[in-house]
Amino acid sequence: MNGAPADPTLLPSVPASPEPQRTDNHNDDSGHDGSSSSNSSSVFVVPESSSSSNGAARVRDGTTSIMAGIGNVSEEASRQPCQLRAPLVVTIVGLPCRGKSLASHKVARHLSWRGESAKVFTVDKNATAETLRDISLFFKEGNNIAIIDGMHLTRATRQTVANFCCDSVYHQLLIEFTCNEKCLQENIEDTVQFYRQHDPNIDWERRFREQNMEHTSQFEPCSALEGPLITVNNSEDPMYHSVTARGVRGAIQTAILGVLASPVIRQQTFYFSRHGESEYNVLGRIGGDADLSPRGMKYAERLARQLGGPGSASDCPRPKLIWTSELRRTIHTVQSIPGPRAAIKDLNEINAGICEGLTYEEIQERFPQEFAWRDQDKFKYRYPHGESYLDLLQRVDSVVQALLTNTDVLVVSHQAVLRCIMAYFKGVKPDDVPYINVPLHTLLVVRSYGYDFVVETVPLKVECVDTYRIQPKNCSTSRTTADALTTVPAHFDAPLTQQMSTIS
Structure with missing residues (x-):
């Protein structure tokens, strides 16, 4: 949702915020223009596009709407002002057994340790209306970061979350996970071992591989126009673990990028x-x-x-x-x-x-x-x-x-x-x-x-x-x-x- 920066003359005016300043300096997600990256050499920041395509609508913070061919954000939502301290919704994207859940909880743990109020919302495949209601209540209680741990394989499912964020004036960040075949096999073995404890009579490995093939045919990778995006190619080997970021801005999103830049080691x-x-x-x-x-x-x-x-x-x-x-x-x-x-x-x-x-x-x-x-x-x-x-x-x-x-x-x-x-x-x-x-x-x-x-x-x-x-x-x-x-x-x-x- 927060993709390429727009012409400044098209941006809506931002009213002065009545909120008092916090004493810490690591919770301002307004950030700066341009891309952000962590200190790791495995992070590559892709320059943002200077213009939108396919008639994509300009949304509240002057960035490009989700993607062409799916439908643009409503005109009313596009006029919403950008709140400097608006809550952040992180949408996790990726096929099964790519290390999404482990990384999601690692990010939430780090942000909570640093004084933020972060929570992982686990869903089967995609965020539902009930999930989004729970996130709204979570934010109304004064919390500020929701991580939706699911698959969100299609643009349409991600559009639902994007519209919710735009209508509610929330920031959004997409994180897409991939991995190589060796890492996938290790992740499947770990998952199979867990499920075998509950029902040893099922061929869990075969089931997971069949499901993985089915989901692969449905998967639509994230577009650069969908908003701020971090793409993680997971590996426990630092030489093969890589992270690419586009449109990341603000202290919180940059902190998330820094956490994801390091490989997740399962047994420590x-x-x-x-x-x-x-x-x-x-x-x-x-x-x-x-x-x-x-x-x-x-x-x-x-x-x-x-x-x-x-x-x-x-x-x-x-x-x-x-x-x-x-x-x-x-x-x-x-x-x-x-x-x-x-x-x-x-x-x-x-x-x-x-x-x-x-x-x-x-x-x-x-x-x-x-x-x-x-x-x-x-x-x-x-x-x-x-x-x-x-x-x-x-x-x-x-x-x-x-x-x-x-x-x-x-x-x-x-x-x-x-x-x-x-x-x-x-x-x-x-x-x-x-x-x-x-x-x-x-x-x-x-x-x-x-x-x-x-x-x-x-x-x-x-x-x-x-x-x-x-x-x-x-x-x-x-x-x-x-x-x-x-x-x-x-x-x-x-x-x-x-x-x-x-x-x-």
Whole structure:
């Protein structure tokens, strides 16, 4: 529906929006003129056509109607103004077993993790009137992205969704999936294995291949005139996975393009751990570049035995890649684990700014108002000269994207960073991210399971301090010191040298 840009003189006027601005900068789908692409070299952006053909009607945002020969959008709909923050309807197109559903849920998960309100609407073949009603209700509740996971093989079925979007003043994006024969065979085998669990007496592979041949004869590939279009040629091999985009615009559509640029790997396992207990953990201090405490060193040895290091069993998991932050406590935690490693700046702990190296007691004493403000909204609060969890979520986006193109990766990082990463796999809303519990001396094993991920918690039973702090009931700037510190975890107040001799 949003195809080639029209002559600006033909565009309808856009009334000023009464909506207040959001504090984040990644939800504006108005975008810019021209095409968009992700950073991946596998994405090719096709220039938009400067004119329409076959008498296609100009629609609300000055772009070309769906396609010739099917019928144009109504004249009334063509006069609708383009809302800068209008909801987005993503129509999934493609034959069965092309990886559509897995990619749809991957896109929805990523957008929701970034603070959008995205949902996958699964249909058998095409969006029905009931589907479109459900999407309207979904948008009326304040949500902004609907992904229709179906086949939509013909232009007529896609026209139905396009008319719905135009009449309701919604943005639309088409995503068409294809794959090579090798990928198709692998997808069929996975699907057959699933259905055999329900009825082993049916020849599911034969049924799927017959259905695939039937649908192939009906399939009409998407036209460039149908609107913004992303075409994905699916493959788990990055050398054969490719994405082409045309007419993509705005932050949300560009983010979707970025997610689709990476191949979807069906079976994945990841290992996550905080560094071993540090000297600052023992003293209750935040940030800094402290080294491991004696108990932290013991945890490093235990973690190595768990993951292929000295003293490990022959059948234990062995990570193919090891990623740490640039700070000493993470690097020293993995020093005995074999495998290629990289110290990544984006995995560094949240920057506490003027509060770096302080205890919570010292922060309350020196900056009581800042301490209260952080308790009021821990996700969006930014340390003076430092970072917020919102900043951190944006920082680790590239790490998560890189993770999803691999498997068997060990990531050793810090509490706030791992909260942001685990929020992706657990589907946690942004406001709840700062309260995800990621304890010290615990290995988190994440495995893909269908469209979802399963997280296994493996405590390695090495004693350590508890650094988890819940939100206090009283977050007022006028609260007492006792109220402010009521949920601060216990730590040693003794000098470091004295404390070390006590626990060694």
